[in-house]
Structure formats: structure tokens, C-alpha cells
Amino acid sequence: MATTFAGCLGGGGSDGLTIGHLAPMSNPLGIGSKRTVDMAVEELNDDGGFNGEQATVITKDTRTDPSEAQSVTEELIQQEDVDLLIGTFNSETTQSILDLTAEFDVPFMITGSAAPSLVTDYAGSDYDTYKNVFRIGPINSDFQAESIADYCAYLNDQHDWDRVAFLRDQAEWTEPFGEQIPGLLSERDLEIVYQDALSIEGTDFGPVMSDVNESDADFVLRFFAHIDGGDMLTRWHEGQYDFGIEGVHVSGMLPSYNELYDGAATYETTAQSGAAGVTSITERTQPFVEAYSSRYQDADEAPIRAPMYMGFNTYDGIHVFKEAIDSLETTDTRNNLDDFVGEMLDVDVTGVAGQLRFYGPDSDYPHDVREERRADGTITNYPVTQWVGPEESECVYPDEHRTADHQLPSWMQ
Amino acid sequence: MLGDIATLVLQGTMISAVYALIAIGFTMIFGVGGTLNLAHGALIMSGAYVFGVLAQGAHPAVAFPITILVVALLSWGLYQILVRWVEENVVITFLATVIVAVAATEVILIRFGSSPLGMTLVSGAVNLEPYGINARPRIVQFVGFVISWVAIGLLWYYITKTDDGRSILAASMSERGAQLTGVDLHSVRSKTWLIAGALAGAAGIILGSTGGATPLMWLNPLALAFMIVVIGGIGSIKGSVVAAYVIGFLEQFTVTFVGHGFRGILSLVVLVVFLLFMPQGLYGREFAHD
């Protein structure tokens, strides 16, 4: 209600700075993202504003539906005259509005989708048209695959695990993993002993668990975004299967997830940007998480302790934007797009989910967030968290952010 | 190989029991009123959510009967408030119930959002590997199996051995005949909806406590119920039970020998074969009324 009202007053003209935020509002990811964008703008407004101007935020619900996303985006661009669009979660919603934002030269920061094609098929193949698009995080799936493979090598060091059961959603987003993971694992002397893509329209995990068990795998490496792995985790705990469950599990990133399933998620891991706020990725991470939880701990809707990964990225996006605007010395981004892009490429900001710098026009991933690598080349900004209690998780990877070692399930210890 | 088959039989048996529970209520309503209740999936979904909410505060053994009662009442209310006013027109009923289902999704989205709701009926699992079966089924699956057969047994007893129940059977065979023998059709239909609701509630509890509850969970059970009823024969409870096992085992077979991504494809093929060559199903008569 408040945002609608503000939108009516703040829309139009170059007299105010308007930020359009797009997210699925029935999803905790979207709610977390909305809260962080409000927080960031409020903080920065109080702190002198964006090049001296106060910004207003208008949040629109994309309903994870491409045509709905397009309709609200058009509204934001044409009626509210936004100077920045930030957000979007599913890759299909993001993809559906790329042309629109490019047509109207509106800077667009993607904070929830990680498909490399969003960069390579657009700015990568027609830079001039899509130069308005930046991706704040998480690092794209190509880098994610590499980082996850390094994580598997860490597990091998830790527990002597070298037999992998590789499971994924039977959906397009896991295909980069399907193509790269086998090669990356064999480079690291790990063997895939079982693999399958599971139907996202409902899977009975009983037979899946039996198959994995029969393959004698040391751990399951799974990539689930559409499948909720709750059934799998419950069977894992109740059946006390002798393997770990690792990888990426989007449902499992929900802060209340483990409670929801009565602790069945304990010992599972998932990689997520921001590491659920359990560790100090930068010196700004913990102050941000504390501010978030003190502000929203009494809110009705999850997430109340820390936003999910999209919230970390959205918060960082607004800070990056401020940095670029202050150097640009005007808030009229749409008429100064080339200069704005130039400023964005010069940005080097310490965010709450990591250091933010962007790839330039000539790289493979123009305007994509750069991965951070330590001296030996290992990617460090795709941390992995493990559930260790009903509400507690720890960061177990990489070394620089680790808050605890990876734990074996209690029945395997 | 022998172990594989034993595993297949065990897992097929347990999943099929749940499928039977999903389909029986649907087939009963179809049999008695000629009504296709496309909101059946939504009733199952409400069972999962009601149980999920109750189980947060109460013991599952208390939450279980309350949930069944609530869903039975919801189903009965759906009949009283909506369906009885439109049921003489098959097409309108069809459309009205599907709209109820999508509206239910919106209510769930408003109240619970799109993330899944988890719940526990009973916890624990049994390791059957020492007996040569490569499976560690959850106790809740056994409970589902037992609930399914207890429900089928009670229903069978009610329909064949009590006067009340026999009126349902009579109405499903011939409405005119039943009316002539003094059966009050309206009350028979109300009772059918009540019972179908109770069965949907039980199915919802089992689905919810095995896989969690989500706002779109009504779609798959509905498609399943539809398929089972076609294969088993419209209105035949026996047919639905048999067809549920046929589908359950086909799925298990596909999963074991083809791959998890192809689950359900083989059953679709069987469905199409039935529709084209045996539309009356295993135990049914063709869909024709009076």
C-alpha cells in the first residue's frame, strides 16, 4: 500500500530517482529481496542520497510468470519512469523482460537468476543492444559448476569420499551442470557411479534412494530448484542411508526449511550466495544481517533472520548503483546510458555477499559479476552452508569463510 | 534381479495404495451423480494443509481425525453450496469445480505462500536390506498402505452391508430405479460427497506427510484419479482399486527399468490405449445416463 502511494507521487520526469524492484512476492526469496531493497534505499537516502537525491522504491510482483513480469515492467518503465530496474528470480521471467529494458535503455540489475545464457545470448552476442543489463549475483552456472566441483574435492579430502551419485532437475537450468560436472569431477579424480535427471512434475524418492544406495555412492550431488527435496531428506534421515547429500537445493535455502521438515534437512548442504548470513564474507556481512534481523524479527512472513540469497544480491545492487550514480553525477541514467555503463564497469565495491566487479564488453560474460578467486585459482564467492540444527546452519566451504568443518551425518560418524 | 523384483513389488504396492485412496472418492462421486468433481484434487490439497497446520500444535493422532472431518465437511459444503445448484448440467458442473480448484490454489497462495509446508504423521523407517530387498521404506508409507486398505474395507462394508450404504450403490447403478424404491437422491448424494471428502482428506494427509504440501499439488492427483477412473471403469470402486495398482506398478516398472525422468509416460500410453480400444474400462459400463 505504501509503495503504491509513493509510486503515484514519485513517478514521472527527471525530478526524482525511482527504482523499480521486481520479484515474486508469494515466495520468501522475493519478500527478502523487497525488504533489503527498502533497507538499502532508506539507509542511503539518510546517508546523503544518490548523488544528493532521495530515491523511492516501487516493488512489483512478477508472480514467476513471464507475461505478468513484462506487464509490470512496462508499467514501471512507461508510467513510473524508473531509473533502475533490479531483481527478477526465475530465468524465464528475467529473459522475458530483457528486450523491453534494452529497448528503453533502462539499467537492469539481475539479482536472482544465474543462467549464463542471460548474459551470453544477450550482451554476449549483441553488446550494444543489451549493454544496460548487469548481473549482481550469484556467479553464473558455469562458475558455479567449477566451484561445486572444488567443493567435492574438499569433501574427498575431508572424508575420503570419491564415489558420486549425480542427480538433477530434469529442466533446462541444470544442463550446464549436466554437461560440465562429469568432466570437472573426473579431473579431480572423483567417479560418478550413478546419475539421473528427475522429473520436476513429482518424483517418488523411494526408488531413487534405493538406486543411489545400490550404487554404493559416498555422497549425492544434487541440483534441485524445482524439486523440493524434503521427501528425499526425510527418507535419508529415517532410513539412515550411508551417504551425504550435497550440492544445490533452492528450497533448502529457506531459513525455516529445516524446522518445516522437523529437522530432516540437518546435515544436507546447499551452495548459496551470501551463505545465509552465517559467516562474515566481508566486514559488511554481519552488520547487514544484524540490521535485517532486528528490523524484521517480528514480521509475519519469512524470512525474518536473514534474507535469502536474492536479498543479499539486491542489497549489494543498490549500493553498486549508488556508487555509479555518485560518479556519474546525475540520476538521469536513461539518457546517459553509455556513461552509466562506463561508471558501472569501474565499480569495485565491497558488498555484503562479496566484492563486486563486473566483466567488461570483450569478455565471455559481459557485465556479469566477476567470480572471486584466491591465489591458487579456486573460486571463493559461492559459499556452501550445512544445516546443523533446526534453525542453525554453518558455512563449510570455502576455507576463508568457513565457520565449521563439514559434518558427517550422526549415523555415519 | 530377484532383489530388484522384490523391491519393485514392495514399492509398487505402497504407492498404489495411496493412488487407490486418491481415486476412490472421485469415482464414487462420478458413479452416483455423474458429476466429474475436478475439485477433488483441491480437497486432497486442503487435507494436506489442514493436517500440516493442525500437526504443528496437536499430536498427529488427534490431528488426523480432525483433518478427515474438516475435509469431509468441506467436500459436503462444496456440494451443498455450489454443486447441487448446477449438477443437472454436466458441463457447468465440470467448469464450476475446476474453477473451485484454481481458486483454492489462490487461497493457499494468499495464506501460505508458494513454499512447501512440511508435516510428520509418523517418523522412522525400516531397513529391509538384510532381507534382500534394496529399500528402506518409511513407516508412514506402511501407515498409508494400512489406511488405504482400512478405508477400502470400511467403504465396502458400508456399501454392501448397511441400508444407508446400499442406497448409494443403488443410486450409482440406476438413479431412476433408486428413486422408485424410495431412495432420497439428494441425501444419497450429500452422503457420497461427505465420504469422498473423508477419503480425499486421508489421501491428502498421506501425500502431505510424504512429500510436503504445495499450492499446485492438486494437479497431479487429479490427473491420476482421472486416469485411474478411466482404466478402472467409471463408477466402479473395485475397478479403481485395480487400476490404481496397475498404474502404480507401471510407474515403478518404468522407474526401475527406464529412468526416473520417464515416470508416468508408460501409464499415459496405457491410458490412451484404454480410451481408444476399451473406453468402458476394466469393470465399467460406458458413460451413459438414462
Place this chain on the structure above:
Amino acid sequence: MISTILLLGTVCSTVTGRLGRVAGTLRRQVLWPVGRTLERLLAPIDRVLDPVADGYNRSLGPYFGEMSGLQFGVIAVSVAGLLTAGYWAPMVGPLLGGGLLRTLALASIWAIFAMSWDIQSGYTGYISFGHSALSGAAGYTTALLIVHVDPTLSIWVTGSVSVLAALVVGLLIALPTLRLEGPYFSLITFVAVLLFYRLTTAFSSLGGIPGFGQPDVFTWDPMLRYYYMAIPMLLIALALTFMARSNLGMILIAIRENEPAVSAAGLNPTKFKLWSFMLSSVPMGIGGVLLVGFTGNVDPSTFVVVDNSIEMIAIAVIGGMSSILGPLGGAFLFEVLNHQVLHGYSTPVRYLFLWLIVLFVLVFARDGLFRAIWHRLGAVRGESE
């Protein structure tokens, strides 16, 4: 236990009965007088327009249906309103939350879908839950042609191949299923669309969940875009109305009302049902092509998902099934409510409200809002026509 509930039920039904009586009183005391006043006001207009309508009835009436003066006036005003919307909508828009032209363009596409659904499902009573598979076939054909054959293909080439694809998919669904009884037919269409959805989400050669972003929109200019959608829509409305008023339309209605009688009259119902399905597939294909030009993205949740089919049905129900123009009006009502009037509410609340309206129409105004209004308009001077 059961008897207590039954007792409770009796109580409830009494209450519903009482409510029915209240509704009856309401109708007698409020709606009728209002209606009568309106009739008195409108009757002179009807009389004035009668000569024009007579001219129409003599020349075109046999092809598109006869109208009273008032009905003719309403149609004329509506068509004029739609044709000039590009000019007035931007002015009226801000009162309704803005972006009205986009909503009207979207409504035009949905009007095409709902009318196409109507000529098949509404007329024959064989309810299809799978119509989004037809528009999906067209959309995916366009996208695949652009991605794999030649990105510069003209819209006339991709468009006609896509419409053909919709027709082929339509035949694939219809040929084996139309012999079946109504509910089985609905089941197969339902399953067909679920299957199509699964194929498109699972395989990257079909774009997967993000779909294809390569197709371009026709234009981002709101006014031009509106006309790109509205003019084909009006032409399709004209063509389908003509078909529906022809002998074919009569036979389709006869199939819905009494199929055995149609067979007894020596006609083959299956053949005519097939015709209606093909007649429906072609405009569905055109609508699919327009939707590609509207969104520029071909993905499962815009084109295929079963909710789309349900939305088409809801629109046709609100407007009035088996009337072609009813679903057209329904589409505009549905989309304007959804994107303009209810604009401030969250999406689930909006849809819940819309579904409740559909239920209300199904129970209380089975013929649909626009059909009901239409008949009232035709009878403002009593049953004189």
C-alpha cells in the same frame, strides 16, 4: 456422527433457501424497477435506430444474425470504441491505473483464444482443457523457425507455418478423441496439455523453462501494438460469427443439445465435431502468433501451462458460452478487471476475485453476462421483435 452432520446440513440448506428468498426479493424490488426504468429510457433510442438496423438486417442479417435497433447501436459503438481506443485509452488510462493500451492489446489476444475455444467447446459442449496446446504449437513453431531456420524470415512465412502447425496439432488431438464421450474428450485434452508442458520444460531443444527469447516483438509502441492485436481480433470475430450463424453453427449446437438426434438425422456428429476443432485451431494459431509478437518470448508458462486453458474457459464463461461475441466481451472485462481495476491488489487476491466472479456467473447467470445483456437489449420494447 453422520446424522449430526446431516442435521447440520439441513440447517444450512434452510439458510441457503432463505438466502435464495432474499435474492428473490432483491430481484423483485430492486433489479426489476431499475431494469424497467432503463427499458423506458432506452426504448426511444431503440426506435430511432430501428431503420438503420433494418437496413443491416436486410443486407447482412442473414449472415451474421439479426439485431434490434439498440443491439445494432451497441455493436456499432463498441466497434467504434475498439477502433479508436488507440486515441482515447491513453487519456482514460490513468484513471484505471495506467497501461490501459497494453491491457486492451492483451485482451484482444485472449478474446481470440476465448472465441476460438467457444466455437469448439462452447458450441459442441465437448469441453477442451487443452486449447493452450494449440496456441503453444503455433508459438513454438515460430520460435523454432526463427532459431533454427532463419532469423530473418518474414512474419508471413513464420506466421502461416505456425498456424498450420496449430492445425496439425489440433488434428492430432481431435482425430482419435472426438469419437469419445464428452468427459473422456476433456480428459485427453487435459492430459495432452500436461504432456506438452512436460516436454517443453524438460528439453532444452524446446527451450526448457526459460523458453526462446529470440523472437522479436512487433513493436514496443503501445498504440501500434494495440492495433496489431485488435484488428486481427475483430476480423476473427467477424469470421467466427459468420460460421456460428451458418448451418454449421446450428449443427454444432444440435450436437451439444442432443447428439443422438443429429445422428438420427443422418449427419455424422464426429465429422462436424472435427470441423469445429479445425475451425478453432486456425484462430488459436493466429492468436499464438500474435502472442509471440506481443511478448517476444516463447516459454511454457506464457504459452502452454494448463492455467492458460482454464483462463480461456473462464473468459468464455463470463462472457457467455456459444455466442462468440460473449467471450470477446468477457476477455475485455476479465483483463481490464485483472490489470486495471484490481491493479492495487496482490496477484493471488486478484485471481481469487476473478475466479469467484466466474463461479457466480456459472451459478446465477449461466448464459454469461454479455449474452444476458444482449437479450435484454433486444427486448427493451417487450417481445416486439
